[in-house]
Amino acid sequence: MNNFEFFNPVRILFGNDKIEKIGMQLNPTDRILMTYGGGSIKKNGTYERIKAALSNFSVFEFGGIEANPKYETLMKAVEVVKKNNVDFILAIGGGSVIDGTKFIAAASLYEGSDPWDLLIKNIVVTKAIPFGVVLTLPATGSEMNSGAVISRLETREKYSFGSPVLFPKFSVLDPTLTFSLPPHQVANGIADAFIHVMEQYMTFPSDSPIQDRFSESILQTLIEVGPQTLKNPSDYSLRANFMWSCTMALNGLLSTGVTTDWATHMIGHELTAFFGIDHGATLAAVYPALLTELQEPKHEKIIQYGSRVWGLSGADLTARNVINKTEDFFRSLGIKTRLCEYGLKQEDVAPIVERFRTRGWKLGERKNINHEVVEAILKRALEPYRS
């Protein structure tokens, strides 16, 4: 086990009675900005429940945070924060709204000239407006971590940033809020959480049995409840287990003491930036190709995963079968797993390879995924699904 530090002070309020208790987490004099996305919360009653819970507070609103939240949009929210002396932000949504809120929280107190520097100059964020979360779309785990991914329209780039001051003060996880989600968003959420686990687990053996088994626990649970919750969107228990899986998949626990990968995310981010493919769907397309390309260095963990998570044994326990099981799981959720299914061709992804080449990045747990390996992975991802 590698040496590590672990710290996660997010208060989780889990259950169908928790929205009504948000007020207890706030100071009576707080001036609160509600941030949200396209307005689905106004259709399914979530907005009204939250407004009622905040009836004793001064509340402002900023809606319209889009998927893959844009710097340009978020800076408008920063103006609302400053103009109204907001003390606390309440993010209501999925990863995009929460990530966007983390940026708003940091940028509002940033004393430099241009908050964009927070994303590109590795500036340590030391101050942020405190914020809480009401999660409506389980997927990214942002509700229980201190990181965020922000996009910039003009350059088609996605940037990650984070800071210990960007943990939510609390996150409400109410499974009933997810009943009305469109199926493809649930499917993408399942894929996102699944790959979050894999990025921390599918590397090389490091004598960390607790971390391995916790990862396998989440994978098994996602395989178990994922397809079921798609078929039964109002089954509370299934949604609860899906929700808790997503949160546990990326709160820092699985990565304690182990070396992590994250190459699939880095490649997937570019597919979103260039072609607008949903984040979860990009991961489902890249991952089977990446595992195939890197099946030798990852062989031991692929076999462990195939045995423990998929129950394969004997002659069935081959890397090929394990990878096929994984890809077919994504397809069983209705997610495309080949870039050609999005109409993409080799020449379309060339700019992505070029971007990795110019950056000179070496990705993965062994830092051996350079632009040539990225090209090979994308080539595999472009091939048609096996007949």
Added chain:
Amino acid sequence: MNNFEFFNPVRILFGNDKIEKIGMQLNPTDRILMTYGGGSIKKNGTYERIKAALSNFSVFEFGGIEANPKYETLMKAVEVVKKNNVDFILAIGGGSVIDGTKFIAAASLYEGSDPWDLLIKNIVVTKAIPFGVVLTLPATGSEMNSGAVISRLETREKYSFGSPVLFPKFSVLDPTLTFSLPPHQVANGIADAFIHVMEQYMTFPSDSPIQDRFSESILQTLIEVGPQTLKNPSDYSLRANFMWSCTMALNGLLSTGVTTDWATHMIGHELTAFFGIDHGATLAAVYPALLTELQEPKHEKIIQYGSRVWGLSGADLTARNVINKTEDFFRSLGIKTRLCEYGLKQEDVAPIVERFRTRGWKLGERKNINHEVVEAILKRALEPYRS
């Protein structure tokens, strides 16, 4: 899944390089009280390493906190805190020192007339001197939770208390500090952590697959590394996995959304209070008896546990076999699992049953363990080990 709240702000510093970084967790002006036990830290070098790490601070000391820390002892430490205006306490030891330190931290700022009231009057602790931990004996999980158990000599009673202000600010988990532990302490630690998991897991199915699998992850790991780490006390990796298992076993994560048991601990505490049997050893003696007595209401989970943790199947997968496997695991660690092996007889435990009768407690996840069931459990625990 039941509705729940989860909050755990303890910063974990894990690894063999972390003692030297303690100073970074403290304020430069902190006046620090080091609390510890019988002085083993002075023999194995731990004391010197910590003193060196604190060389820039004003440091006071309070040694001699005994196993099952006594109110009478701890009140002497409270005097040291008050006399020296201590700002921060650093607990160096296992569960007894940490639990004792939690009481010292709370009692030092208690404004009532008698700090004993903190234990017997359900007083909400709202203030405590901040404290950190250097863990030397993995077992109780106290390094990552906010609870404590304190004993009183004169009445032979053990009391639990806790408060959100009693989370350690940080806990250093350095596996090398455990290399010199006496084997029986390591064995008891393994049993303690194992039962901590069982108290949260071995109840009834509640559709909480993540929590179940996380519990099974820790049980499997303890079974795997427990006997090995006893044989190879200086194997870093084994000690690291043992240590992390103990911490994860009781930090609030496993009990999210599920109904818990804790009857074995309640009965075990009395065996310690009356007969001075080590805490972990009391659990190993009570648990097989409790599982046998309650095998009907716990049947479904016993079978799940036998299948997933012990790999039993077919005709071998019976409650009896599962319970025997569990008892034999404790015996493989060198722990006695029958009270007769401590020379106890039926009449010796009668005062314990009487104590449960007068308290009128109903224990367990179904609140159906009254003093009569306690008597039946103790009777089974008194029987000789099967030949």
